[in-house]
Amino acid sequence: MRKTISFLLFFIVSYSFAQNEITYExxxxxxxxxxxxxxxxxxxxxVEFSIGIFTTEWEVEDLTEEQCGDxxxxxxxxRKILEIxxxxxxxxxxxxxxxxxxxxxxxSNEKFEWNKTKLIINLNFSxxxxxxxQVYIPIMNKKEAKELIxxxxxxxxxDFCFKKLNRKL
Numbered sequence: 001m002r003k004t005i006s007f008l009l010f011f012i013v014s015y016s017f018a019q020n021e022i023t024y025e026x027x028x029x030x031x032x033x034x035x036x037x038x039x040x041x042x043x044x045x046x047v048e049f050s051i052g053i054f055t056t057e058w059e060v061e062d063l064t065e066e067q068c069g070d071x072x073x074x075x076x077x078x079r080k081i082l083e084i085x086x087x088x089x090x091x092x093x094x095x096x097x098x099x100x101x102x103x104x105x106x107x108s109n110e111k112f113e114w115n116k117t118k119l120i121i122n123l124n125f126s127x128x129x130x131x132x133x134q135v136y137i138p139i140m141n142k143k144e145a146k147e148l149i150x151x152x153x154x155x156x157x158x159d160f161c162f163k164k165l166n167r168k169l
Contacts, residue, residue, distance in 0.1 A: 022132050024107045027094055031135070034125035035078040041122040042149070045114050047168050051161050053081070068161035077155050084151045085137070088144075090121065094135035103136050112138045118169060119145035145169055 031038070040053040052069045055078075073081075085091050095103040095112060104111050114120070117138040126133035139145045146166055153162035 022096070022106055024094065027106060027132060027135060028091060030132075031091070031123060031125045032082060035075045035082065037126065038073075038078040038081070039124040040073075040078075040081055041120075041124075042152075042165060043120045043122060044165065044168050045117055045120060049164065049168050051158075051165055053077075053156070068158065068164065071156055071158050071161065073156075080155050081152060084148070085121070088148060088151070090137050090139070090148070094137065096132065096135060103138070106135070112136075112140075116140070118142045119148070121148075142169055 037055055037057070039055060041050055042053075043050040050069065051071060053071045053073045055074070056072055082091070093110075094106045096106060098104050101114060102111055103114065117140055119139040121137040121139070122134060123137070124134045139148065146169055149162055149166050149169075153159060156162070
């Protein structure tokens with residue numbers, strides 16, 4: 001009887017930990033199927049300007065005069081964003097925020113420093129706060145960041161915002 005209870009307890013604990021394991025493959029799959037709820041932030045570190053691309057379910061109050069922090073998107077536009085990110089090989093490595101504002105890769109101990117990047121893409125791909133629901137993708141190269149902005153701009157009718165983001169790089 002004790003063996004049965006021990007085995008059952010071991011199985012339950014193992015199963016619960018297996019469900020919560022964060023892997024690159026699971027995260028990528030979740031991101032790819034999240035086009036209905038995907039929210040994207042394009043952030044320039046240490047600059048008081050970013051572009052927030054949110055679905056209509058999100059109520060975001062943009063306190064800037066330019067209204068660049070709350071660009072509305074939909075499933076089709078989100079799919080296009082994901083296609084661009086995939087074509088530029090930006091979905092190959094994801095980082096999560098750890099304590100003390102450090103960002104560590106899901107697959108390794110590799111980290112990036114917020115201040116040493118040119119552009120950071122923050123993907124919010126789930127409304128479930130009990131699971132991993134956002135990742136960060138750093139872009140270290142200024143030219144690569146400008147090319148990404150140029151690729152995403154035609155999806156939206158916000159030329160002003162994307163041009164301003166490009167200038168601030």
